[in-house]
Every structure is written in structure tokens, then in C-alpha cells.
Amino acid sequence: MFRAVLTMRVREGCENSFEDVWRSAMEEPLPGSLGQAMMCDPKERRLYVITGDWESRDALKAFEQSPGRRAMSAAFEPLRESASKQVLEIIARA
Secondary structure (H helix, E strand, O other), X not given: OEEEEEEEEEOOOOHXXXXXXXXXXXXXXXXXXXEEEEEEEOOEEEEEEEEEEEOOHHHHHHHHOOXXXXXXXXXXXXXXXXXXXXXXXOOOOO
């Protein structure tokens, strides 16, 4: 199992639009996805962390290459100031 962790800072005043884009994208099922979450820092409202758990690296790779992911990224692009991504293998859960 793999977890993608995206950290993004959005442009001032774009918080609601950013959240709306993500919510809209999550309305469609994501094959191989085990769950997605969007979080924000309550002290720094423009800082978001989005996590996605995937059944395999192949499932994550298929999503990364999908038209849906490209459309979501294109919609996010004008709303964000910065972005970084990590992909971690989950080796234990409680």
C-alpha cells in the first residue's frame, strides 16, 4: 500500500476555490484508491496537505497518468503558490 502526500500553499483568497476543485474531483471514483483526505493548517489557512492511499504503486501511477488527474492539476495550477509531493510505502498500520 502506498500513500501520496501533497503539500500545497494556495494564493491568498483562493482557499474556497481550491477546496471546491478538490471536492469536485473526488466525486468520481478513483480506481485503486483506498481513500483521500484534504487537511489544512488552522494557524496557516493557506497551507494544505492532501493524502491519498493507494492499493499499489501501479494504481497510483495509473491515476497520475489519467486525464482526471491532469484536469485536476490544471484547475489547481492558478490557485496555488507552491506544491511538493512525497510517495511513501505504508509498512504497518494500527
